[in-house]
Amino acid sequence: MTSHDLASRDLDGARVLVTGAAGFVGSHLCEQLIRSGASVIGLDNLSTGRRQNLCALTGERSFTFLDGDVTLPHPVHGPLDAIMHLASPAAPRDYLALPVATLRAGALGTLNMAELARQKGARLLLASTSEVYGDPLEHPQAESYLGNVNPIGPRSVYDEAKRFAEAVTAQAGRTGVRTAIARIFNTYGPRMSGADSRMVPTFIRQALAGAPLTIAGDGTQTRSLCYVDDTVEGLIRLLTCGFADPVNIGGTHEITVLELAHLIRDLCGSRSPITFVDLPADDPRRRRPDITRAARVLGWEPQVSLREGLARTLAWERRQVTAGAVA
Ligand code: NAD
Numbered sequence: 001m002t003s004h005d006l007a008s009r010d011l012d013g014a015r016v017l018v019t020g021a022a023g024f025v026g027s028h029l030c031e032q033l034i035r036s037g038a039s040v041i042g043l044d045n046l047s048t049g050r051r052q053n054l055c056a057l058t059g060e061r062s063f064t065f066l067d068g069d070v071t072l073p074h075p076v077h078g079p080l081d082a083i084m085h086l087a088s089p090a091a092p093r094d095y096l097a098l099p100v101a102t103l104r105a106g107a108l109g110t111l112n113m114a115e116l117a118r119q120k121g122a123r124l125l126l127a128s129t130s131e132v133y134g135d136p137l138e139h140p141q142a143e144s145y146l147g148n149v150n151p152i153g154p155r156s157v158y159d160e161a162k163r164f165a166e167a168v169t170a171q172a173g174r175t176g177v178r179t180a181i182a183r184i185f186n187t188y189g190p191r192m193s194g195a196d197s198r199m200v201p202t203f204i205r206q207a208l209a210g211a212p213l214t215i216a217g218d219g220t221q222t223r224s225l226c227y228v229d230d231t232v233e234g235l236i237r238l239l240t241c242g243f244a245d246p247v248n249i250g251g252t253h254e255i256t257v258l259e260l261a262h263l264i265r266d267l268c269g270s271r272s273p274i275t276f277v278d279l280p281a282d283d284p285r286r287r288r289p290d291i292t293r294a295a296r297v298l299g300w301e302p303q304v305s306l307r308e309g310l311a312r313t314l315a316w317e318r319r320q321v322t323a324g325a326v327a
């Protein structure tokens with residue numbers, strides 16, 4: 001099908017390119033797009049993602065995997081209705097280990113995807129991040145807040161790459177490409193790699209192993225977590241609604257990192273001690289999205305409670321441990 005305008009939620013028959021398809025969010029997104037009737041081309045260079053994240057799609061005729069780098073020009077044959085651009089290292093440990101690759105994915109990768117969207121007449125959705133708000137001076141963060149990012153701190157390779165990516169997307173939008181910008185806040189769920197240092201899988205794996213839960217700083221910093229199924233639903237609604245300005249996608253239940261560690265330890269039935277390590281540079285003190293716009297434009301708000309989402313994630317992690325497949 002060509003030039004599917006995606007004006008409704010109907011993705012049936014649409015052809016969608018997902019970059020970063022083998023990653024945590026990307027793999028869940030591909031599955032949901034296919035369940036919605038789309039055919040999906042997943043592009044990924046497997047730098048931080050894993051082929052096994054896509055094992056549910058093995059043999060799926062509506063799915064094609066392209067092993068490739070988004071920073072290089074990629075010929076995608078045939079029509080495309082949408083590009084969902086998620087490719088980028090996203091966990092702090094990953095983007096600090098891959099600083100230049102992160103800058104390139106946000107900059108060159110987004111320029112390439114904007115050009116491809118223009119050529120194909122496809123809608124471009126950018127997976128941006130709450131990190132564009134930096135260590136915010138406004139709370140909660142609405143899309144109108146311009147942020148407080150340290151442009152030369154170690155995290156800036158990610159934060160500024162995403163800010164640049166938003167600028168590229170907005171410019172493409174001013175020149176005729178149909179665009180969308182999702183500012184995703186902390187998302188968690190099955191398939192996050194414990195090796196990537198993000199809080200939820202790290203705490204779960206530490207608790208299951210009876211090892212100390214390591215908290216950065218004193219644990220009074222807050223985060224608002226969103227279960228991956230809710231994030232994916234928000235991304236798909238945004239793709240199909242035709243709204244161009246940035247939209248926050250995130251959970252609104254704010255919790256301190258210390259409370260989260262206790263909750264996970266309790267859910268795991270673990271007696272692990274809690275220990276404290278140095279806070280990384282420019283770690284945000286508070287994070288909570290204002291999702292008024294998402295509710296108004298997309299009719300979206302998270303449906304999965306933190307306790308329920310953590311229980312699902314824990315069940316998945318336990319299966320991984322049993323299968324000896326912990327990454
Ligand atoms: P992830 O690391 O699991 O997935 C990213 C994927 O992109 C990986 O599969 C990786 O191999 C791929 N990739 C990286 N550079 C690439 C390149 N140059 N070419 C092709 N593929 C490349 O991370 P994630 O948590 O799934 O995040 C996905 C997207 O969502 C990212 O853009 C991230 O910035 C955004 N996001 C995620 C969160 C979150 O909490 N998970 C929050 C805000 C924003």
